[in-house]
Structure formats: structure tokens, C-alpha cells
Amino acid sequence: MDKYKTPMLDELEKGPWPSFVTEIKKARNTSSMPEMADDELGQVEKSFQTKRGYWKHGGIVGVLGYGSGVIGRYSSLPDEFPGIAHFHTYRINQPSGFFYTSKALKEICDIWDKYGSSLTNMHGSTGDLILLGTTTENLEPLFAEYSSRGWDLGGSGSAMRTPSCCIGMARCEWATIDSMAICNHMTQHFQDELHRPAFPYKFKIKVSGCACDCVAAIARADLSIIGTWKGNIRIDQAEVKNYADGGMDIQSEIVDMCDTSCMTYDGGELKINDEQCSRCMHCISKMTKALRQGEEKGATILVGSKAPIVVGSLISWVLVPFIKCDDEGFEKLTELTENIIEWWDDNAKPRERLGELIEVKGMRPLLEAIGVDPQPQQVKEPRKDPFFFWAESDFKK
Amino acid sequence: MSLPERQTDVGPPNYEQFLPPVIKKNYGKWKYHEVLTPGTMVHVAESGDEIYTVRVASPRILSTETIRDFCDMAEKYCGGYLRFTTRNNVELLVSEKAQLDPLVAELKEKKYMIGGIGPRISNVIHTQGWVHCHSACTDASGLVKAMMDELHEYFTTKSLPNKVRLAVACCVNMCGAVHVSDIAVVAVHRKVPVIDNDNVGKLCEIPTTVGSCPTSAIRPNPKDKTVVINEEKCMYCGNCFTVCPPIDIHNPEEDGVAIVVGGKIGSLRTSPKFSKLAIPFFYNEPPRWPKVVDAIKNIIDVYAANAKKHERVGEWIERVGWEDFFKLTGIEFTFQHIDDFTFMRDTLRTSAAFKY
Numbered sequence: 001m002d003k004y005k006t007p008m009l010d011e012l013e014k015g016p017w018p019s020f021v022t023e024i025k026k027a028r029n030t031s032s033m034p035e036m037a038d039d040e041l042g043q044v045e046k047s048f049q050t051k052r053g054y055w056k057h058g059g060i061v062g063v064l065g066y067g068s069g070v071i072g073r074y075s076s077l078p079d080e081f082p083g084i085a086h087f088h089t090y091r092i093n094q095p096s097g098f099f100y101t102s103k104a105l106k107e108i109c110d111i112w113d114k115y116g117s118s119l120t121n122m123h124g125s126t127g128d129l130i131l132l133g134t135t136t137e138n139l140e141p142l143f144a145e146y147s148s149r150g151w152d153l154g155g156s157g158s159a160m161r162t163p164s165c166c167i168g169m170a171r172c173e174w175a176t177i178d179s180m181a182i183c184n185h186m187t188q189h190f191q192d193e194l195h196r197p198a199f200p201y202k203f204k205i206k207v208s209g210c211a212c213d214c215v216a217a218i219a220r221a222d223l224s225i226i227g228t229w230k231g232n233i234r235i236d237q238a239e240v241k242n243y244a245d246g247g248m249d250i251q252s253e254i255v256d257m258c259d260t261s262c263m264t265y266d267g268g269e270l271k272i273n274d275e276q277c278s279r280c281m282h283c284i285s286k287m288t289k290a291l292r293q294g295e296e297k298g299a300t301i302l303v304g305s306k307a308p309i310v311v312g313s314l315i316s317w318v319l320v321p322f323i324k325c326d327d328e329g330f331e332k333l334t335e336l337t338e339n340i341i342e343w344w345d346d347n348a349k350p351r352e353r354l355g356e357l358i359e360v361k362g363m364r365p366l367l368e369a370i371g372v373d374p375q376p377q378q379v380k381e382p383r384k385d386p387f388f389f390w391a392e393s394d395f396k397k
Numbered sequence: 398m399s400l401p402e403r404q405t406d407v408g409p410p411n412y413e414q415f416l417p418p419v420i421k422k423n424y425g426k427w428k429y430h431e432v433l434t435p436g437t438m439v440h441v442a443e444s445g446d447e448i449y450t451v452r453v454a455s456p457r458i459l460s461t462e463t464i465r466d467f468c469d470m471a472e473k474y475c476g477g478y479l480r481f482t483t484r485n486n487v488e489l490l491v492s493e494k495a496q497l498d499p500l501v502a503e504l505k506e507k508k509y510m511i512g513g514i515g516p517r518i519s520n521v522i523h524t525q526g527w528v529h530c531h532s533a534c535t536d537a538s539g540l541v542k543a544m545m546d547e548l549h550e551y552f553t554t555k556s557l558p559n560k561v562r563l564a565v566a567c568c569v570n571m572c573g574a575v576h577v578s579d580i581a582v583v584a585v586h587r588k589v590p591v592i593d594n595d596n597v598g599k600l601c602e603i604p605t606t607v608g609s610c611p612t613s614a615i616r617p618n619p620k621d622k623t624v625v626i627n628e629e630k631c632m633y634c635g636n637c638f639t640v641c642p643p644i645d646i647h648n649p650e651e652d653g654v655a656i657v658v659g660g661k662i663g664s665l666r667t668s669p670k671f672s673k674l675a676i677p678f679f680y681n682e683p684p685r686w687p688k689v690v691d692a693i694k695n696i697i698d699v700y701a702a703n704a705k706k707h708e709r710v711g712e713w714i715e716r717v718g719w720e721d722f723f724k725l726t727g728i729e730f731t732f733q734h735i736d737d738f739t740f741m742r743d744t745l746r747t748s749a750a751f752k753y
Binding site for chain 1: 400401402403404405406407408409410411412414415416420424425427428429430440448450454455456457458459460461462463464465467468469471472477478479480481482483485487490509510522524525526527528529530531532533534536538539541542543545546549569570571572573574575576577605608609611634636639640642647649650652662663664665666667669671681683684685705706707738739740
């Protein structure tokens with residue numbers, strides 16, 4: 001049954017953790033092109049034996065009218081592994097929150113078995129539902145089958161990348177913004193930017209409902225939208241007592257770990273000095289039955305995070321400390337996003353991410369371009385050296 | 398055989414059609430949740446309605462056969478509703494409590510691993526590796542499988558001071574938030590790339606190639622229509638290879654992986670943190686990378702023995718100091734640990750007070 005001997009990969013079918021090797025082997029059972037998974041096994045085994053990959057740089061392939069969503073992938077050993085001479089990636093834009101019905105997922109699987117390798121990533125790092133391995137001639141049929149059923153392509157290349165989000169209000173008491181609705185809205189709003197790469201480089205948007213940041217927006221999105229609130233934390237003292245009775249050491253686990261030392265506990269009542277609270281989510285996440293966020297809800301907008309390429313990794317910086325995300329806020333958030341992207345698109349060199357551009361230009365030109373005032377919430381500390389710019393407008397008073 | 402009519406720019410389907418009725422009804426009105434076991438939890442709404450979640454491990458690379466199996470179980474126990482987490486776990490959403498135990502029983506019978514909720518190790522974020530990427534200098538899925546075969550009890554049963562987020566990136570492009578993980582493996586090159594001078598002029602844009610280098614180590618050689626690399630400046634990031642394939646960065650004998658630690662994403666207690674270098678290099682040892690797995694196990698053991706409850710790896714290290722991290726873990730401190738890249742000046746010690 002096995003086309004190749006794969007002793008190293010077979011070793012990775014042993015042990016308790018689910019095995020990707022088993023998944024690749026299973027793909028041979030369902031795909032109309034079982035030679036794909038077979039040759040994939042053969043080539044990956046060769047990589048394990050020789051400690052190097054055998055994939056060429058992506059070529060330019062895609063579907064008519066789109067520049068995004070399909071990543072060309074070719075084996076560098078097509079004579080040895082003809083089944084994966086073409087092994088392109090097809091990115092399906094996932095629904096917000098990665099929710100599916102079995103009916104919809106099975107339909108996606110049926111089409112993929114017919115036109116592809118039967119292998120997937122559920123999901124890719126950016127968030128798309130990734131279909132791994134198809135041929136150039138199957139791309140248009142795949143697109144016709146999927147798009148006619150409402151499944152569009154995600155982003156790739158120098159384009160808006162597929163936005164993604166946490167589960168938010170669907171199943172989390174801590175979401176202060178409707179992260180799934182914002183994500184869906186942004187995705188629909190930027191369809192052209194998503195599908196036709198016209199930016200200096202990639203642009204990522206991620207939305208998390210609170211500072212726990214389950215979608216890692218602060219670490220890997222050019223635009224990080226993170227839920228927060230204003231107003232006092234609502235305390236249920238009876239539930240505080242239940243936590244204490246249940247064995248929680250409220251002093252050491254909650255009060256002593258508070259980032260701003262704004263809590264006190266006398267063995268009976270838990271008190272919070274809300275003016276000093278930085279809304280970090282530690283106490284709320286540990287005492288979810290006793291503590292609830294304040295009632296004025298919105299988001300903090302941060303910008304610039306990215307992985308190390310080119311000049312070092314960045315975590316996003318605060319741009320707008322608080323923006324409401326009600327219906328009117330949605331409009332403002334969209335306009336703000338458009339303005340940030342426009343400033344970046346107008347000023348960035350090729351392959352320069354937003355965070356890198358801000359480092360080159362400074363924060364001021366961006367703040368002025370989008371009409372946001374300088375605020376202490378945007379910095380950890382003010383500058384230390386007495387070198388600074390003065391603009392003409394600073395002299396008029 | 399005719400194809401259906403294609404549509405363009407319709408975007409993803411609206412998520413609302415995929416939400417279980419109990420979620421639709423209580424959307425934005427959840428009151429609290431309780432972790433029932435390492436792999437199950439219940440969310441309770443203000444209305445008193447409940448939804449139960451069962452979290453299952455996944456290798457992320459899934460065959461359609463396995464996806465269908467999850468779908469079948471969702472139909473049997475969950476009204477057909479399921480989802481995936483941002484860390485690629487599968488979540489089965491149970492609206493009727495009576496269905497919870499039978500679902501868990503079927504999952505266990507089929508040898509699926511249930512867990513990952515709370516102060517544990519959840520699914521590992523990882524990249525494509527040799528399975529599907531041209532720029533990989535290790536295999537991501539293989540490393541994850543080897544690591545989690547060793548650490549799986551921290552997914553299913555055992556607990557830690559807080560959650561430990563693991564990640565694997567098969568090159569420094571880091572498709573996945575490796576740079577802000579508690580413990581992560583990142584593959585690195587260590588040798589200056591070899592230039593195929595005959596093809597650079599044919600396949601590459603010279604200014605883009607020169608501009609791709611973060612250390613300005615590349616200059617043009619217009620006479621021969623190629624580029625020259627200053628070997629003293631090159632830090633082997635491979636970005637030149639990304640924009641110009643004839644500059645080959647791969648060196649199977651000298652490529653390998655580094656381990657970074659202490660990163661964190663949430664703003665809880667302390668600000669989000671980058672992961673920092675713990676161990677600069679291990680050779681690739683497929684299929685199971687035993688030295689890498691041992692090193693990660695050691696860091697987790699030392700963290701579990703020394704951190705306070707709720708402290709993440711990075712918070713524990715910052716409390717005791719990096720001097721103590723190296724002492725407690727027995728990891729050797731090398732020249733590679735002292736930063737000499739972009740943000741160097743923020744990392745050197747500026748105090749006469751420190752530990753031995």
C-alpha cells in the first residue's frame with residue numbers, strides 16, 4: 001500500500017499526541033489524486049533524512065480577477081515526486097470565530113477531495129482555512145465551487161491579509177467589544193484590498209475582545225483592536241466570599257499580583273480603587289464570578305506589531321486609548337483604519353510594515369494624519385534626550 | 398460537467414449562520430464560566446442558559462477524513478456545531494448537558510486527547526516546515542509531535558503555575574506568534590548564504606535584494622549583474638533568499654534551532670513581553686529532536702518548581718532575574734545571548750546591583 005518506505009515519518013505515528021503523518025496517510029483514502037499525499041510522504045521523508053526542504057519559491061498562480069488567496073508551491077524534485085509537482089495552497093477566508101456547521105464543513109471537504117489532496121490546515125497562522133496541495137488547472141474549478149457557495153478567498157502577498165478575531169461575545173463573558181462582528185465588517189469592507197495586492201507589504205488586522213488577547217492581536221497585527229472599558233469594576237462580595245471559602249488566597253493570588261496595587265482585602269470585603277486600575281484583566285480572569293468589567297465598553301487601538309523580518313520584532317504601540325464600538329463607533333473605527341492604511345500606503349517603501357514606517361517617520365506624522373492628539377497613554381515614558389522637532393504649527397499660540 | 402457560476406468579493410460567510418441557537422440567544426450576555434476538567438468547561442449566561450465546550454488536541458494538519466469524524470460527532474452530540482480555537486484546537490459545543498458524557502466517552506474511545514484548558518499546555522502554534530514551505534530550515538510538525546509526545550500530560554491532566562504557550566517556527570519569518578510565546582523553538586541558519594551569481598541578474602531585482610538586508614551586508618556588483626555579501630555583517634536571517642532565490646541560505650549540516658523563552662501576549666499583571674534567547678543552537682535531529690525536547694522539558698520543570706501560582710514563564714524569570722534563570726536551568730550563557738542587533742542598548746545591564 002505504501003509507495004515509499006518512510007521509517008522516520010513512521011516513527012512519528014507512535015506516541016500519544018495526534019500525528020500529522022497519520023493525517024497525510026489518511027488523505028490518500030479520500031482524495032481523487034491519492035498520488036499527492038503519497039508523494040508528499042515521500043518528499044517529507046527525504047527532508048527528514050537529508051535535513052532540508054524540497055519546495056521551490058512560490059510561483060505566480062491564482063484565479064481570474066484575483067491577485068491573492070492562492071500561493072504557488074512546486075516541488076523542486078518533480079521527476080522524483082511527480083504527484084506534488086504542483087502543490088498549491090488555496091486559502092479560504094474563515095468565518096469569524098472559526099465557527100462551522102458540520103454540513104458546511106463536510107461540503108468543503110467534498111469539494112477538496114474532488115479537486116485537491118484532502119489535506120488541510122485548520123487553520124493557517126493568519127486565520128484562513130488552508131487547503132494544502134492542488135494543481136494549477138484545478139484552481140478555477142475550486143473557485144467556482146467554493147465562491148458559488150459563499151466561500152471566498154483570503155489574502156496573500158502585499159495585500160490586506162484575512163482579518164481574524166477571538167471568540168468574543170459568542171462565548172466569553174470578558175468581551176467588551178463584538179470582536180466577531182468587527183472582524184466580519186472589516187473583512188467585507190476591505191474585499192478589494194484583500195484580493196488585489198496593491199500595498200507596500202502585508203497589512204494585518206486582528207480583533208481581541210479583552211486584554212487576554214486570545215488572537216494575539218498585540219503581537220502580530222499591524223492594526224490591533226483590543227477590548228477595554230471605563231468605569232468601575234462591578235464586585236459581587238458574596239461571590240468573593242465563595243472564592244475565599246473555596247480555597248483561593250485572595251491576598252496573594254489577586255491583591256498582591258495586581259499590576260497597580262489598587263486592591264485591598266481585609267478577609268471580608270474586596271475593595272478596588274478604580275481610578276488606579278489599568279484594566280489588565282488579572283483579577284477579573286481569576287474571579288470571573290465575582291468581578292465584572294465597568295459598563296462603558298470600547299476598544300484600545302494599537303499599531304505596528306510584526307515578526308522579526310526585517311529589522312526586529314515589534315509589539316503594537318497604543319495609538320488611540322479608547323474608542324467606542326457601538327454602531328457609530330463602527331463607522332469611526334472603519335474611517336480610522338482607512339486613514340492609517342492610507343498614510344502607510346502613501347509613505348512606506350516596498351516591504352516596509354507599518355511599525356517600521358513609524359520608526360522611520362516618528363509617531364507624530366501618523367497622529368496628525370489621522371487626527372489623534374498626543375496623550376500620555378501612548379508612551380511608557382517621554383523621550384530622554386533633548387533632541388526634538390518643532391513644526392511651524394507649534395509656534396502659533 | 399459544468400461548474401456553478403463563480404462569485405467574486407463576497408467575503409466569508411456571515412458567522413451568525415454557524416452559531417448554535419443557545420449562543421445566538423445569549424450572544425454578549427454570558428455571565429461566567431467554570432473549568433470542569435482540563436478539557437471541558439461550561440459557560441453560563443445571564444439567562445441561566447448553559448453551553449458546554451469540549452476541547453480536543455489537533456496536529457493542525459488534518460485530513461478531510463478526520464474533519465468528517467469531528468463533524469459526525471458534532472452531529473451526534475452538538476446539533477452539528479463545532480469550532481476551532483485560535484490555537485487550532487477543535488472545540489465541540491454541547492448545548493444539552495446529557496450529551497456531554499457520551500461525547501467525551503466517544504472521543505476517549507477513539508483516542509482523541511481532551512484537554513488544554515486552564516493552567517496547562519494548549520495546542521502548539523507552529524508553521525509549515527518541510528511539509529510545505531520553501532524557506533523552512535527545520536520541520537515544524539515533527540518538532541511539535543516530538544515535544545507533545547513528551548509533554549502531553551500537561552495537556553490532559555497535570556497543571557502548571559499558569560498556562561505555558563508553546564510555539565515552533567521553521568525559520569525566522571515566524572508565521573505564528575513565536576516571538577511572544579512562553580517557550581518557543583525557532584529555526585536558524587548560521588552560515589553566510591551562497592550566491593549563484595549566474596542567476597541573480599536573471600531572477601532578482603538588485604535594489605530590492607540590497608534593501609532586504611537588515612544589517613546592510615549586501616551591496617550591488619553591477620559589473621557582473623549580481624550582489625556581494627559582507628560576511629562580517631551577515632546575521633543569516635535569510636531575508637535576501639526570500640526576495641532572491643539564487644542566494645541560497647540553506648545549509649543542512651549547520652542549520653538548526655534556537656529556544657526562546659518568556660514571551661507573553663496578554664496584558665494581565667505585566668505588559669506583553671517578547672521571548673528572549675535561552676539556548677542559541679541545537680542541530681536538527683529528526684525525527685524526534687531529543688536534545689530539543691529534553692531542553693524544553695527541563696525549562697518547564699524548573700518553571701513548575703519555582704514560579705508562584707499565576708506567574709507566566711516570563712514573569713517568573715523577571716522576578717528572579719535572568720542570572721537565576723541560567724543558574725536554575727543549568728543553561729550555558731554564551732556570546733550569542735548578548736544582543737548586538739537593533740535593540741541592543743535596551744538589553745544591557747545598567748545597574749551595579751545584580752545576583753550571582
